[in-house]
Amino acid sequence: MRVTAIIAAAGAGRRLGATVPKQLLEIGGRSILARSVAAFDTHPSISDLVVVLPADLVADGAVLVGRTSRPVRFVAGGATRQQSVANAFDALDEGSELILVHDAARPFVSADVIARTIAAAEAHGAAIPGIDARDTVKRTVGSADGRVVAETVARDALVFAQTPQGFRRGILAKAVALGRSGNDATDEASLAERAGFAVHVVEGDAANVKITTEEDLTRARRRMEEGSLGRVGTGYDLHRLVDGRPLLLGGITIPAPRGAMGHSDADVVCHAATDAILGAAALGDIGRHFPDTDPAWKGASSLDLLARAAKMAGERHVIVNVDVTVVLEQPKIGPHLAAMQASVAGAIGIEPGRVSIKAKTNEGLDAVGRGEAIAAHAVALLKERP
Numbered sequence: 010m011r012v013t014a015i016i017a018a019a020g021a022g023r024r025l026g027a028t029v030p031k032q033l034l035e036i037g038g039r040s041i042l043a044r045s046v047a048a049f050d051t052h053p054s055i056s057d058l059v060v061v062l063p064a065d066l067v068a069d070g071a072v073l074v075g076r077t078s079r080p081v082r083f084v085a086g087g088a089t090r091q092q093s094v095a096n097a098f099d100a101l102d103e104g105s106e107l108i109l110v111h112d113a114a115r116p117f118v119s120a121d122v123i124a125r126t127i128a129a130a131e132a133h134g135a136a137i138p139g140i141d142a143r144d145t146v147k148r149t150v151g152s153a154d155g156r157v158v159a160e161t162v163a164r165d166a167l168v169f170a171q172t173p174q175g176f177r178r179g180i181l182a183k184a185v186a187l188g189r190s191g192n193d194a195t196d197e198a199s200l201a202e203r204a205g206f207a208v209h210v211v212e213g214d215a216a217n218v219k220i221t222t223e224e225d226l227t228r229a230r231r232r233m234e235e236g237s238l239g240r241v242g243t244g245y246d247l248h249r250l251v252d253g254r255p256l257l258l259g260g261i262t263i264p265a266p267r268g269a270m271g272h273s274d275a276d277v278v279c280h281a282a283t284d285a286i287l288g289a290a291a292l293g294d295i296g297r298h299f300p301d302t303d304p305a306w307k308g309a310s311s312l313d314l315l316a317r318a319a320k321m322a323g324e325r326h327v328i329v330n331v332d333v334t335v336v337l338e339q340p341k342i343g344p345h346l347a348a349m350q351a352s353v354a355g356a357i358g359i360e361p362g363r364v365s366i367k368a369k370t371n372e373g374l375d376a377v378g379r380g381e382a383i384a385a386h387a388v389a390l391l392k393e394r395p
């Protein structure tokens with residue numbers, strides 16, 4: 010059976026205090042809309058998608074949603090939810106036999122909920138996921154500031170309806186027709202009920218929340234952050250110190266009697282930080298990506314290489330923080346640490362507060378202690394992008 014998913018994202022709701030519609034707000038680096046679309050685009054039972062957007066965003070639909078593996082059509086929504094779903098219904102391919110209607114504001118819908126809804130709609134004609142009411146439910150009378158309980162409703166029979174809601178095409182056609190003739194409803198199932206069809210309930214998922222308030226958004230973002238895995242990497246670098254070379258650290262030139270020798274600008278802070286970031290992302294090391302035998306990197310600034318490495322790692326990871334220790338006998342680099350921090354943070358693309366650079370001497374011991382070399386150690390923490 011050919012299954013099409015309609016993603017209802019036509020609401021211009023800015024009630025989350027944002028300047029963009031709420032479905033375009035990001036959670037863990039991806040918009041709510043893109044997450045909802047991806048949940049269906051990656052589901053093995055879905056053939057194609059229709060995404061309903063506010064009219065002024067339809068032309069940008071493909072950009073907003075990102076790359077998909079199934080065909081996606083974008084249609085403009087109407088003034089009400091009924092009109093929006095009706096517009097999507099009109100845009101359905103002739104071959105669509107079963108249609109799921111999903112609120113874009115539920116980006117955490119699971120593949121299991123989608124599969125259960127499809128199976129029940131296929132078997133019974135119409136199905137929705139629902140979760141049991143756990144709290145005691147009261148019906149009230151009066152206004153917001155003076156409500157009184159009129160009745161305690163028997164909880165056993167109650168479920169909270171979620172989406173996707175699944176319908177055989179003929180049933181959704183009747184529901185849409187009812188909506189078109191002015192019947193108001195907050196979901197498609199209630200129109201199907203009014204049209205006389207039995208809507209079956211399958212087990213929903215408490216994680217399939219609808220993001221409506223600022224609090225919902227904050228909670229969803231926190232959940233994403235906690236859920237993503239942290240990864241650490243270490244980096245180390247050492248260069249010989251020689252006369253007649255500048256001393257470059259973190260992209261900042263430090264006034265010094267001697268500088269670090271190397272094919273490159275020999276910036277040990279950037280080299281160690283680059284290796285720490287690449288290491289945390291399991292992407293190899295600086296020599297693999299920027300070999301000094303390759304003319305492309307001859308004379309390249311190490312700060313630029315650090316920026317490139319951060320971008321590479323950033324495709325799948327968020328860089329949380331970087332900590333660097335420079336080991337050098339002299340000069341004292343304390344006065345330059347803040348500038349180095351800002352410079353490194355700028356290259357990585359994170360706030361300066363997430364970069365730490367410290368200095369140590371080697372107490373006169375070994376080559377570093379004798380002032381023949383400079384070394385740096387670095388640690389980076391990355392988090393996988395959800």
Ligand code: MG
Nearest residue numbers: 246247275280
């Ligand atoms: Mg080096």
